[in-house]
Amino acid sequence: MKVAIIDGYVDEPSCLGVPPYISPYPRYIYGMLKFAGINPFYVTIDTLRQNYRLKKSLYDFDLLIVIAGMAVPGKYLGGTPLGLKELFALFPVNRAEKILVGPIVLELTEKETKKLEDYLVLDFPFEEELLAYLQRYSHREMPEGRGRDVINRFAVLGAEVIRHHPDFPNIICEIETYRGCYWRQCSFCIERIHGNPSMRSPEGVLAEIEALYRNGCRFFRLGNQTDFFTYMGDFSKEPPEPNPEKMKEFHREIWRRCPGIKTLHLDNVNPKTIAEYPEESKDIIKTVVIYQTPGNIAAMGLESADERVIEKNNLAASPEEVMEAVEMINRYGRFASYNGLPYFLPGLNFVAGLKGEKRETYELNYEFLERIVEENLLLRRINIRQVKVFRATPMETIGDRLLKKHRKYFRLFKEKVRRNIDRLILQKMIPVGRKMTELRCEQKENNITFARQIGTYPLLVGVIGTHERNSFIDVRITGYGRRSITAVKYPLSIENLTKDEAKAIPGFGRQLVEKAVLEKNFEAVLKMAESSKELRKLLKVYFDIDV
DSSP states (O other): OOEEEEEEEEEETTEEOSTTEEOHHHHHHHHHHHHTTOOOEEEEHHHHHHOHHHHHHGGGOSEEEEEEEESSOOOOSSOOOOOHHHHHTTOOSOOSEEEEESGGGGTOOHHHHHHTTTEEEOOSSOHHHHHHHHGGGOSSOOOOOOSGGGGHHHHHHGGGGGGGSTTTTSOEEEOOSEESOSOOOOTTOGGGGGOSOEEOOHHHHHHHHHHHHHTTOOEEEEOSSSOGGGTTSBTTSSSOBOOHHHHHHHHHHHHHHOTTOSEEEEOBOOHHHHHHOHHHHHHHHHHHHHHSOSSEEEEEEEEOSOHHHHHHTTOSOOHHHHHHHHHHHHHHHOSBOTTSSBSEEEEEEEEESOTTOOHHHHHHHHHHHHHHHHTTOOOSEEEEEEOOOOTTSGGGGTTTHHHHHTHHHHHHHHHHIIIIIIHHHHHHHSOTTOEEEEEEEEEEETTEEEEEESSSSOOOEEEESOOOTTOEEEEEEEEEOSSOEEEEEESOOSTTOOHHHHHHSTTOOHHHHIIIIISOOHHHHHHHHTTOHHHHHHHHHHHOOOO
């Protein structure tokens, strides 16, 4: 039986699968098929777009499983997710059986579902239905899909699929620790459909990480849960009480089994947990700083600083509780690390268009960010998005009415944040001259190479000059965009210095550019440095030359 898995990528509140990430879904499905005795073929949607012959060959397969869904869409550098319009035209020749899974099914209207009548559209989450479907092809009894530990054996069996990803080995494996949310009241969030939290055993998670490591993965994010701090915690309490000792043991075991990990990051943290359990959270923050790798971010949902909006949408944390969480993570995680970034910082999410929103909501949101700046706190990421309305959520009755009504205020708020807040925090967080290490080169545009460290929400760096895709370089910071930075490769070669690189170095004046680049008079530059403290500093910082 010929089966193909088409990874159209997912982006959910608690899961990311757009390259360089690979979500758990293709790994679980690959493992299910292997368990059933089938050797599946895995391909990403970007690869199909670039290879028509390959796409046409899939028409002769027996079963095609398509994964897709942007529940919290953003801007992506590593890949272009599969959307509904493209999905309708993806496989016009109706030969194979086709299955559609992922959060995309939550977007489908009745009319759109009819357009996909040649697909078996499985509910989201899909594991239980898919296991039942695969039973007809399996000579073994497929396990029943109850409880999250049911996916443990599939997660291990499916680990080898990462070797077929076009970006391998430069991919981040998103790791699920539990599914569901204890709060399940936020008006807009799809996590409510997963019900009460269902925990994976630490043994199951560790076995999956170890299997991925054996298959060549060195980059991990413990991201596929709503609040990492509560993993292995006491869910008989509300909010759940964290367990710092178990968390420390869990991290130690990861490193014992996988000592060569290059990135170990997390994603979601509920600020309510930190506010309610400050001592336990403090210990977990210390564990994260010690046992996870630098450049780490705790993505936290403020959503709105307007108390009226918080009440009408049943949001979990108040502005004061979020501020407490921001302060505590800063206290232990804001210090610069060996890779150039702080060890561990908070990130904040804002959502526009929620129930109860008024013009004043945007003013309160901006005042909250101003307070963060005034108190000299750092944020690694400020995510501002418009609410995406899903069926079976309380926001369905409101729809996008408030988005349309307040579009002007949303744009003004976003512009003010990008212009006045983001850039200022970037300058504090990573000053000019700071060295950043191990940036992966991804795209070239004119004489700029866009590169990022492999990690959670990595900072985009525009590096002067052209560098080969998938090469890794160190850089020194030269300037700032709104949400990105500019840099030059480190160390620069004064003999091969280009005019663009020379002009990018702050303080490297016109006379030096002319001598070093146009006149190729390097001796004169070194001679000038003997009597200039500033020039000696520049040569040391950017060229690693001692004069």
